[in-house]
Amino acid sequence: MASTCVVGLQWGDEAKGKIVDLLCDQHDVVVRYQGGANAGHTVVVAGVTYKLSLVPTGLLRPGVHGVIGNGVVIHPPALLQEITTLQNQGIDFQGRLHISDRAHLILPYHLEEERLTEDSAAAADHIGTTRRGIGPCYRDKVGRVHGIRVGDLYHPGYFRERLGRAIAFKNRILSAVLPDFVPFDPERVASDYLSYAESLRPFVTDTGGWLHDALARGSRLLFEGAQGSLLDVDHGTYPYVTSSNSSAAGIGPGAGLPPRLIDRWIGVVKAYTTRVGGGPFPTELLDSIGDRIRRVGREFGTVTGRPRRCGWFDAVAVRHSARLCGVTEVALMLLDVLTGLDELRIAVAYETPDGRTLSGFPAHVADLERCRPVYATLPGWSDDISTARRWSDLPQAARDYVCFIAEQIGVPISIVSVGPDRQATLPVA
Ligand code: GDP
Ligand code: IMO
Ligand code: MG
Numbered sequence: 001m002a003s004t005c006v007v008g009l010q011w012g013d014e015a016k017g018k019i020v021d022l023l024c025d026q027h028d029v030v031v032r033y034q035g036g037a038n039a040g041h042t043v044v045v046a047g048v049t050y051k052l053s054l055v056p057t058g059l060l061r062p063g064v065h066g067v068i069g070n071g072v073v074i075h076p077p078a079l080l081q082e083i084t085t086l087q088n089q090g091i092d093f094q095g096r097l098h099i100s101d102r103a104h105l106i107l108p109y110h111l112e113e114e115r116l117t118e119d120s121a122a123a124a125d126h127i128g129t130t131r132r133g134i135g136p137c138y139r140d141k142v143g144r145v146h147g148i149r150v151g152d153l154y155h156p157g158y159f160r161e162r163l164g165r166a167i168a169f170k171n172r173i174l175s176a177v178l179p180d181f182v183p184f185d186p187e188r189v190a191s192d193y194l195s196y197a198e199s200l201r202p203f204v205t206d207t208g209g210w211l212h213d214a215l216a217r218g219s220r221l222l223f224e225g226a227q228g229s230l231l232d233v234d235h236g237t238y239p240y241v242t243s244s245n246s247s248a249a250g251i252g253p254g255a256g257l258p259p260r261l262i263d264r265w266i267g268v269v270k271a272y273t274t275r276v277g278g279g280p281f282p283t284e285l286l287d288s289i290g291d292r293i294r295r296v297g298r299e300f301g302t303v304t305g306r307p308r309r310c311g312w313f314d315a316v317a318v319r320h321s322a323r324l325c326g327v328t329e330v331a332l333m334l335l336d337v338l339t340g341l342d343e344l345r346i347a348v349a350y351e352t353p354d355g356r357t358l359s360g361f362p363a364h365v366a367d368l369e370r371c372r373p374v375y376a377t378l379p380g381w382s383d384d385i386s387t388a389r390r391w392s393d394l395p396q397a398a399r400d401y402v403c404f405i406a407e408q409i410g411v412p413i414s415i416v417s418v419g420p421d422r423q424a425t426l427p428v429a
Pocket of ligand 3: 012041042
């Protein structure tokens, strides 16, 4: 066995894409198991930037296969556009991309349904989603009555019938609540999707079966998490989460494989914390340090361009997600962004309004909102570390910072990243 899981331990954008890309030379297949075009994974190879959303990062490496598993939700126009963009950047998809016939489809009414809740006047209803139709599509999947899967496209009679029923229902609801709503024409949507189906046909397969066969041939799999564990629908800061199990918990159901075949579990964290959208964020910095981290770290969403909220590293939150995912090692990313700060803080516990100290992560957002972080303060460093390639190249203060985080989260840090490029990475001695 030599299969690996790479999963974010914060609120997403931990630089999972970079770590997946780095590990691709030790794997044969990269598997996405949840999420959809809400993900934005940026990989920089020899100065060229690639942005991946639905396409598994492995496609960037010649010879590596990519699987979009059954747990992913697919908006076909977004996927086809992404394939075209990557092909124009020289990526060859021939025989290397495999899309699950069980994955659910995002349909145009899902985007309207999301617009309805996200634009709603009641501020408390806003999650601050990426507006890619993710939540409404997963809702239909679990609700069963209106869910439509990739495989349905290849049974056109069945597809038209199911789509017709879903659209009749959605049109009735949406026209009652959206004053500017133009009803969907089932014929038009059906013909658009049947045409996408033809473009996607070469890639569509039973990916669960395909993966089991690949394993039997000795292939090494790499599971690429999207979002982060604190956005997990069950274990994250509900309801300010995404609609899938974005922790490692999603691998079994989302890929159709027993997780016991994985022998390397890598959690990815930033050397600080970011979050996009609404929801509690105990270590958020609403001051010039937060602005500085945003500017130096170029903390603007890959998918929506929104400024990311920035704050200190939160060891309480990461302890929770590291335990949940069972990671045995951690990759600490974007350490270079902290260069030049006089001192650095790390939340090691939370304090409740009644003066209790918590070392665990509260389950309820109302409790989390009321927690104040208890900080440890460490000295910063001023030397440029972006050219460091060995652990011994880092200044003592940077090494102490990394070691302190490892101790606090109770998991060894095996990789430190000091720049976006593949090369800007060092193993921890
Ligand atoms: P993902 O969604 O987890 O793959 O992360 P994103 O790609 O959304 O965000 C991470 C950003 O940080 C990307 O723009 C990367 O190119 C960049 N990046 C990755 N590692 C480093 C690093 O060590 N230092 C710096 N400065 N940028 C990095
Ligand atoms: P990657 O894979 C950061 C956030 C959104 C919002 C919440 C729900 O690049 O790390 P959704 O559209 O999923 O219903 O939005 O989740 N979110 C992400 N934040 N990185 C992501 O993906 C995210 N995908 C969703 O901002 O708060
Ligand atoms: Mg991202």
